[in-house]
Amino acid sequence: MNTTLERKEVKETANVENQNDQRSVKISVRDLDLFYGDNQALYQVSLDIREKEVTALIGPSGCGKSTFLRTLNRMNDLIDSVRINGDIHINGNNIYQSKDVIELRTKVGMVFQKPNLFPMSIYDNVAYGPRMQGIKNKKELNQIVEESLRGAAIWDEVKDRLKTSALGLSGGQQQRVCIARAIAMKPDVILMDEPTSALDPISTLKVEELIAHLKKDYTIVIVTHNMQQAARVSDKTAFFLNGEVIEFEQTDQIFSMPKDSRTEDYVTGRFG
Amino acid sequence: MRKFKDNLLLGLLWFGAFLTVAILLIIVGYIFYKGIGLINLEFIFGDYSPVGGGGIWPMIITTIYTIVISLVIATPIGILAAVYLQEYAKQGRLVRMIRFATESLTGIPSIIYGLFGAVFFVTTLAMGMSIISASLTLTIIVLPVIIRTTEEALKTVPASYREGSLALGSTKLQTLYKVILPSAMPGILSGIILSMGRIIGESAAIFLTAGTVAAMPEGIFSSARTLTVHSYLVTQESGDIELAAAIGIVLIVMILALNFAATFISKKLNKADY
Numbered sequence: 001m002n003t004t005l006e007r008k009e010v011k012e013t014a015n016v017e018n019q020n021d022q023r024s025v026k027i028s029v030r031d032l033d034l035f036y037g038d039n040q041a042l043y044q045v046s047l048d049i050r051e052k053e054v055t056a057l058i059g060p061s062g063c064g065k066s067t068f069l070r071t072l073n074r075m076n077d078l079i080d081s082v083r084i085n086g087d088i089h090i091n092g093n094n095i096y097q098s099k100d101v102i103e104l105r106t107k108v109g110m111v112f113q114k115p116n117l118f119p120m121s122i123y124d125n126v127a128y129g130p131r132m133q134g135i136k137n138k139k140e141l142n143q144i145v146e147e148s149l150r151g152a153a154i155w156d157e158v159k160d161r162l163k164t165s166a167l168g169l170s171g172g173q174q175q176r177v178c179i180a181r182a183i184a185m186k187p188d189v190i191l192m193d194e195p196t197s198a199l200d201p202i203s204t205l206k207v208e209e210l211i212a213h214l215k216k217d218y219t220i221v222i223v224t225h226n227m228q229q230a231a232r233v234s235d236k237t238a239f240f241l242n243g244e245v246i247e248f249e250q251t252d253q254i255f256s257m258p259k260d261s262r263t264e265d266y267v268t269g270r271f272g
Numbered sequence: 273m274r275k276f277k278d279n280l281l282l283g284l285l286w287f288g289a290f291l292t293v294a295i296l297l298i299i300v301g302y303i304f305y306k307g308i309g310l311i312n313l314e315f316i317f318g319d320y321s322p323v324g325g326g327g328i329w330p331m332i333i334t335t336i337y338t339i340v341i342s343l344v345i346a347t348p349i350g351i352l353a354a355v356y357l358q359e360y361a362k363q364g365r366l367v368r369m370i371r372f373a374t375e376s377l378t379g380i381p382s383i384i385y386g387l388f389g390a391v392f393f394v395t396t397l398a399m400g401m402s403i404i405s406a407s408l409t410l411t412i413i414v415l416p417v418i419i420r421t422t423e424e425a426l427k428t429v430p431a432s433y434r435e436g437s438l439a440l441g442s443t444k445l446q447t448l449y450k451v452i453l454p455s456a457m458p459g460i461l462s463g464i465i466l467s468m469g470r471i472i473g474e475s476a477a478i479f480l481t482a483g484t485v486a487a488m489p490e491g492i493f494s495s496a497r498t499l500t501v502h503s504y505l506v507t508q509e510s511g512d513i514e515l516a517a518a519i520g521i522v523l524i525v526m527i528l529a530l531n532f533a534a535t536f537i538s539k540k541l542n543k544a545d546y
């Protein structure tokens with residue numbers, strides 16, 4: 001008897017929070033199944049990601065976080081065996097119905113686990129995306145590069161060495177240049193797959209600060225194995241387990257009073 | 273004991289490296305010692321004289337002709353083929369078969385290619401014994417080399433570069449052109465350098481397709497004699513080791529110069545791209 005009452009209360013608070021949530025839905029995922037050949041990696045994933053919020057994806061290794069993240073910019077298309085059912089709408093457009101992957105990827109940027117700058121100068125790395133879109137004007141490129149590097153809080157560290165190889169930077173600096181490279185495309189959404197897992201604590205902190213700053217302008221979806229990080233940077237958290245979303249809630253709720261015992265076990269470190 | 277084993281291994285490694293360098297130095301040293309006396313402007317830039325004392329300019333020109341023509345044909349075809357196999361083709365049975373074929377082709381003795389060239393280019397296509405017949409034959413000889421090395425070079429380009437570029441909304445072609453090929457360039461280049469060595473060193477196949485005419489070629493349809501063939505013939509006809517060694521020096525210098533040129537060009541290309 002008691003427990004039902006408690007449950008009800010929890011539900012009500014959640015409802016109130018949902019009503020307070022004025023932000024519009026940026027990404028809407030419905031009944032998403034994904035198969036690698038015969039192996040199913042995602043089961044009926046449905047969730048709404050809101051504009052200018054940070055959404056964290058957590059869960060044990062192999063539960064499908066990266067796979068899910070990569071459905072949002074169709075990077076899974078690169079793998080021949082992948083099959084997808086269900087719908088993903090971004091800005092109201094069904095991204096798997098449109099043929100234009102390029103357009104999608106200019107709107108949905110991605111930062112990878114390991115910094116993957118190209119073996120070119122810092123400047124050329126950041127200017128790469130805009131150039132591929134046909135921007136040639138030097139002034140315009142200069143401006144984009146500076147804005148993006150400032151946006152990624154790395155301008156002061158690299159402004160005197162823009163023409164030197166990007167691979168000479170430290171790992172943490174490289175990752176922030178990767179973020180600059182992504183925002184040079186002026187995307188709506190930035191996807192990050194464990195962006196700090198290869199970085200030292202201080203660089204990690206810088207990237208986290210950056211994320212907090214970026215969410216003013218961008219919708220961010222971040223995969224992380226670090227619970228504290230999820231708690232620190234995100235507004236909402238989705239807990240994945242074996243390809244399913246077990247729970248998707250406000251971050252503080254996921255960490256303070258998860259509804260599902262499996263979520264609780266995971267966030268309190270009992271497995272994973 | 274462990275220390276002893278370590279030292280022994282190190283010693284063996286060292287010995288191997290030393291032996292390699294020593295052999296190279298001895299050969300090059302011997303060739304220079306024997307041949308340097310003959311090297312002068314008249315020898316390099318003079319016309320061939322059948323009575324002796326002439327130069328080797330026609331053979332140098334012929335050699336350059338064969339290198340340039342066969343590489344100009346083989347490099348783009350080879351790179352395109354490798355890019356197709358590595359980046360575009362579905363990795364199935366057909367691709368495995370093509371790979372196996374290219375691998376086997378690199379192992380076939382060049383005289384076989386020479387015989388094929390003599391039948392196909394010289395006779396069937398009626399190109400006659402000529403620089404072009406030889407160059408086309410050489411193209412077939414180095415094509416598998418360029419395909420293999422380019423494929424290997426493409427394989428070493430990290431997948432993260434591809435992903436990074438595609439995730440920025442660039443097309444597959446842009447990714448290939450701006451990121452993958454530039455990163456693979458050193459490997460591709462070493463394939464081309466390897467091919468140059470193969471072309472310069474080739475004698476049997478050229479002998480069978482270009483003939484041995486020791487005069488300045490009038491054009492690519494002339495029969496002509498490359499440096500290597502010349503060196504073989506003078507040794508065989510007159511046993512003139514010194515002359516052969518002098519030709520050897522010219523060959524070595526040419527290979528070095530071509531290697532430097534190739535490296536230089538690739539550096540320039542890389543710079544120009546960005």
Ligand SMILES: Nc1ncnc2c1ncn2[C@@H]1O[C@H](COP(=O)(O)OP(=O)(O)OP(=O)(O)O)[C@@H](O)[C@H]1O
Pocket residue numbers: 036039041059060061062063064065066067068079
């Ligand atoms: N390219 C692929 N081909 C086949 N199966 C794959 C491929 N990539 C991932 N998988 C499978 O899909 C499942 C989900 O993998 P995914 O990489 O999305 O997990 P993850 O949650 O990101 O794990 P991690 O925390 O270790 O990064 C796993 O079982 C994995 O083996």
Ligand SMILES: [Mg+2]
Pocket residue numbers: 065066067193223
């Ligand atoms: Mg992952």
